[in-house]
Amino acid sequence: MVNFYEKVLEHPNYYRQFNCNNTLITVFNCPLEARLMKTQFAKMWTQYNYLFYVVDGRKIWHTPEGSYDIGKDSCIFVRKGAFILEQIADSGFCVVLFFIPDDFICDTLKVKFKSQNKYNGDHKQVISLNTSETLAAFFISMSSYFNDIKEPDPSLLELKFKELILTIADNPNNAELLSYFCSLINEPQIVSLQRVMSANYCFNLSLDQYAKLNNRSLSAFKRDFKKIYNTTPGKWLLEKRLSNAMNLLGNMNKTISAAAFESGFENISHFSRSFKQKFGISPSSIKQQL
16 A cells, blocks of 8 residues: 555655654645546555645545545545545645644643543544634645745744644634544553554555554554454454455445455455355355345
8 A cells, every 4th residue: 555645755846845853744736747646546544644725626535434525625634544545537636735643743732632531532534624714824824835945944844733733723613623632642552552453454554554553663563452452463454354344245235356355355365265264155155145
């Protein structure tokens, strides 16, 4: 799968990029020729949350919870994780985009949310924001940096990132995102790992990529995973994917290829062998019974 964050970094000629402490980046893309996608659908993931404002154009984000058709004047926050991005015909996609790590959000809001322990643990991956006048003014203020030849001071960029987070957090109409921010600060690490794995198990990520999503080294991820699930990540992922595939075949009448693809299997033969080993029956036999 393509790392969205790293893919953007590879194209400074298409994106005006501002780096802050090597973890935050602001980018802007408008020309039609700046398209990074060569196919209609692209499997992507990123270890950072990201927020973007759509100046023009349209794309569709496909996630396990549903699809989101996002167009002009939308302001969207997407939680870190995997997704499928759909290109609409030959349209461009002009956005102001911010990658925002968990740590930065927590450091910015820990005082504001230190006494707020109420949060909903069920958060959507794609969250639409209320585009208040204050937030609109922020994006207008950012445009001057893109038009200026001189690179802004990193300390000033950090303040702008904090301004963005605080502006969003100060708007009660962003209740869903505020709940997610609060969970980042107050949620136990065990719950956080479970949430990330449940949201992303159906994508064919490597163990190293799952470790990055959980803000851990590979060894720490494996150790913590074993403590929580009493099994290895590889075995757990296979079980979850096969169970999901069975549900898609038996209850949602998906085709074998669709069930395999949507459960995180890249190889149909491997999927069929693993499925029969677990359930004692082949996927094709399930379809015949139905």
